[in-house]
Amino acid sequence: MSTTTITKATPWSLFRIEQLNEMNWVPRKRHVTAIFRERTLLKIVEGTTPKPVATDLDNPTADEKKQRERWEELDGKAQIQIELTLSNSQMVHIAGAKTAAEMWTQLKQVKERGGKLGILLLCRRLYRTIADDATDIAEHVTELGRIQEELVILGGLISDEDFLLLIISSLPESWDNFTSAYLGASSNAPTISSHEFISLILEENHRRLEKTGDGSAAMYGQAKEGDRGGRSDRVECYNCHKKGHIAVNCWSKGGGKEGKGPRRAKKKERANKAEDAENDFVETAYAAKINSSSLYSWLVDSGTTSHICNDCTVFIELRAANVPVEGVGNAPLQALGHGTVLLDCEVSGKVTTHRLLDVLFAPICAHNLVSIIRLDEAGLEAKFSHGKVQFVRRTDGRVMAMGNKTGRLYPLAARARK
Template sequence: MSSNNTMALIEKLTGRENYPTWKFAVQTYLEHEELWSCVSSKVVTDSKLDTKAKSKIILLVNPINYVHIQEATTAKEVWDNLAKAFDDKGLTRRVGLLRELITTTLENCQSIEEYVNKIMTTAHKLRNIGFLVDDEWLGTLLLAGLPEMYQPMIMAIESSGVAITADSVKTKLLQDVRNSESAALYVNKGKGNQTQGAKQAFNNKTSKGPRCFVCNKYGHISKYCRNKKKEQKSKEDSGYVAVFSATTSNSNSSWFIDSGASMHLTMHREWLYDEMPPPVSTIKVANDKKLIVKSCGKVDLNVVGENGKIATIKVENVLYVPELATNLLSVSQIIKKGCNVQFDKEGSKIFNKDNQLITSAKLINNMYRLNTHSVPAYISAVKDDDSFVWHQRMAHLNFEDLNKLSESTGVIKK
């Protein structure tokens, strides 16, 4: 490509807004033309080359800015004068851009595309003036500017263990828009005059912001959704919610960390002690089936901690749900106790208030299975070999009733 064609590709300097990118492009161009030494050197060593470099720089400046350079006699003077006029790396500039970055929200933008573009462009401007914008921080900021209706998506990203980056979050948000557009067009395909309805739905999306995460329709946000009260009432009527289905069981002795469960849940009453009446009568699981809650109590778990050491932890307020598919530990309840749950691509880890590792969970089939040892501590503390065999034979009858059975029949040796 010729020198003139290359110059034509460089945007002319218009002001502070495009100065950082203009500076980078022109410096690269001058280096390619072996003219950058005319700018970087304090002394003019070749007047012919200096004049050539000066001319090229001036031709890449918008005429409105000639006032800053018309008195300059060398390429370096032209370059330095433009830097004094437009290279704004001061505190005021940084504060202004940072304020714009952290105050931009999706609800203040007309579309998800505008929101993402505004965040990314502002971050780019900050980086151009030497302000470090960490990629993980930028990705988290993209999520922070989303309204409450996006909370399920944020929880799904957290549970996936995928590293948070600006690019991954941007792709997720824009993919959601494309999927929504495809769904709208599919629903209206082949329905004659409803084709215009699909176009209107798309126009509503781009002009009135993101779709409602309660009803999946455009034109309003979740706090104004007519279906929101119905959903809230449904949750109130059915008690706590768990994300696992009640129809299939992964393991009746395993425990899984669940960010969607409001309480700790178990299918085994024999694991409970210090029982009390449950706070709710039913819960609702992922397939919308309501399950009866029979009791509430504490469970002691033998977990594998740091360096493979076995430790016993007490889990309080565990609901006993006989029809449950598996045993669940609620992330929200763990956090309320002051602990911290961290997710990554291999699994998750639970830390105490002092940031010491309590135990971990392994990611298996997109579920986080807790690393437990043998049976719950309560059972291992009270059982002997014969009684535990009978406990299994009697369909996991709790040990209190099992002891009564042995006293009545004399079958189980003590």
């Protein structure tokens, strides 16, 4: 029986990092780049040290042969390092690459959605990340930092002062007294960096949690009724572009509460529209079990012919496209792209992952929508009974997804992977 000795020369020795999957490119890129630097392979991977070419291709000198062999040895080590840190599902992204530089370039092309669209999607995500009194503040500021790092990778720079103000504006009202002390009373410019401020936030959050004895939001006070973001006065509606509410609560045309404002005496009945909510409290309470905000829940919809998602961060791959969307609201929406989303659906305590293909990205859509028509084409039958919906596979009768009726909506017991 043979044995393998792991030495310092072994590419994976001394380092233990998570393999690349659909969701961890940014931290993994930093980790692997550090390994390349430690092993003096970074120039090989970045392509700045090209393969040596002999002056006379038919008759290379001994020194030229030695240089080529040395380069091939380093390139081989770099390829091994890349391959061993990829999960099985990610190996397809380096198919056809013959050098480490080609592998690295292909990975970056897939994982770093470049161009203005990629920057736009991350900016939307950054400005939509708002905490309320039930939010884990430590996770919240970490997520903001992660998004900023992704923006830097794509070339979308944001100044430290702007990022600091964005962090402050994303915190709930219960933090106002704390944040105002660090804004600087004599001028409009903050007096500390964003990194220093994040450190202070984490320290204060730890102190508050210790004071309460747990992570509950009781000491901070509950958010006002109807205020899902914690700081509704700072939130801009992506439907009417007014502040004080989000699109799901918007009374204007195309909003989730279209026709339900105080100026309208008559409520409009809209069948087969997922944004027709009967009761704010019930809808919010159920959505909190899914993802803390109805904006990110997945609702069953019979009016649209495509799956629709309003959150760019859940796409495992996204292609830019201008696609008109009909069947949602009274006016057509415009999708900015389409791609693939992994949806984890819970049935009887077990989670099944579904790969939704050709999902439209429509950031101003009030909800994420699962198209009954698309699921029917995929061999699933929708069964509505006793306030529940089940999607049953026709071939064997297995329930693949389900949800409970909430008001006039049918949210799935599902969560998109990020």
